[in-house]
Amino acid sequence: MAFILPPLPYPREALAPTISAETVDFHYGKHHQAYVTNLNNLTAGTPWEGKALEEIVLAAKDALFNNAAQVWNHTFYWKGLKPGGGGPPTGVVADAIAGAFGGFDAFKEQLTKAAVGHFGSGWAWLVLAGGKLAVESTANAGCPLQEGKTPLLTCDVWEHAYYIDYRNARPKYVEAFWGLVNWDFVAANLTAAKKG
Amino acid sequence: MAKLTLPPLPYGYAALEPWIDEPTMRVHHDKHHQAYLDNLLKAITGTEFENVPPEKLLAGLGQIPEKIRAAVRNHGGGYVNHNLFWETMAPQAGGAPAGELAKAVGKEFGSFDAFKEKFAAAAAGQFGSGWAWLVVTRAGALAVYSLPNQDNPVTGGDTAILGLDVWEHAYYLKYQNRRAEYIGNWWNVVNWTKVGELYGRARK
Numbered sequence: 224m225a226f227i228l229p230p231l232p233y234p235r236e237a238l239a240p241t242i243s244a245e246t247v248d249f250h251y252g253k254h255h256q257a258y259v260t261n262l263n264n265l266t267a268g269t270p271w272e273g274k275a276l277e278e279i280v281l282a283a284k285d286a287l288f289n290n291a292a293q294v295w296n297h298t299f300y301w302k303g304l305k306p307g308g309g310g311p312p313t314g315v316v317a318d319a320i321a322g323a324f325g326g327f328d329a330f331k332e333q334l335t336k337a338a339v340g341h342f343g344s345g346w347a348w349l350v351l352a353g354g355k356l357a358v359e360s361t362a363n364a365g366c367p368l369q370e371g372k373t374p375l376l377t378c379d380v381w382e383h384a385y386y387i388d389y390r391n392a393r394p395k396y397v398e399a400f401w402g403l404v405n406w407d408f409v410a411a412n413l414t415a416a417k418k419g
Numbered sequence: 420m421a422k423l424t425l426p427p428l429p430y431g432y433a434a435l436e437p438w439i440d441e442p443t444m445r446v447h448h449d450k451h452h453q454a455y456l457d458n459l460l461k462a463i464t465g466t467e468f469e470n471v472p473p474e475k476l477l478a479g480l481g482q483i484p485e486k487i488r489a490a491v492r493n494h495g496g497g498y499v500n501h502n503l504f505w506e507t508m509a510p511q512a513g514g515a516p517a518g519e520l521a522k523a524v525g526k527e528f529g530s531f532d533a534f535k536e537k538f539a540a541a542a543a544g545q546f547g548s549g550w551a552w553l554v555v556t557r558a559g560a561l562a563v564y565s566l567p568n569q570d571n572p573v574t575g576g577d578t579a580i581l582g583l584d585v586w587e588h589a590y591y592l593k594y595q596n597r598r599a600e601y602i603g604n605w606w607n608v609v610n611w612t613k614v615g616e617l618y619g620r621a622r623k
Contacts, residue, residue, distance in 0.1 A: 381547070383591060
């Protein structure tokens, strides 16, 4: 079965003014859609057809990897945001962050630094690696799944994620991103990984 | 050597309209290019490298101390690449190369159209941020390829004579996700006179 663009978990204008409806129209409607379309074109009639997305992300290279991982990364990115999100996390996530980084502010600073400091297209991540939380960035379509890590939250720092709303001011976009973080999603990812 | 500065655009911000829009030119030159220069200076000021031309630093990147190597590669590359980008574009330009460069393009690629196709494919196929390049190799031949981010061909021993910026910031305000349309329109502003001069210099 062909891959489909997963529905956006909220209306296109729901993240405004932090992320405008116009940005969502391009980012979700054009970029994310194009990765899905490319992935279907690259897999149709090949042994990859019918494989799970994660399986392709883990095994593929080059253009197939790029498109599969970008489908995965963007789906994960949208789920990690929500209107009225943000604020410091509570419960298991708060405990895990305090344990790994000393506190929420220190964690926020590390992920912000990874997002702002990543040169060129890529992603900043909160991951679970070897049972511990960690922050990292990946280039282009890079996905922590490749290294056996469990993604918990991501910030897209491709310029297309923020250029309409923030132009060159990536730090402003990253600062605003914190107001949209869906901590319930992070908690669900963490809980599932710890059970897994 | 005098302290590095940001060269002003050799034409007005709106001069490349309608192919490249004024808002893009303003933020691209005044913000992005300026930031590359500022970050390069931050890395090399007060070191033995502060008076070395940035092209030389990029050519000998392996000799740069690890502590500042990434900054020189990224921001030095960004500074040098954009200098070339602005000077190899012009209003009322486009067309085709002439003279020795025209001959070399014909010899290397078969025809100007075949060259354009190859160059456009390199630009469209660069996944993520980067540049498409027309270079003169050490052997004096022409070659086309793309490099990621702000990597400059000189680090690999080649001399860039034309570069097309395909970072999203180069086209997003006007073309959004339509990189192919940006590439197609960009041919209208290529300053082949300048590229021909750079070819002659690189061959010497």
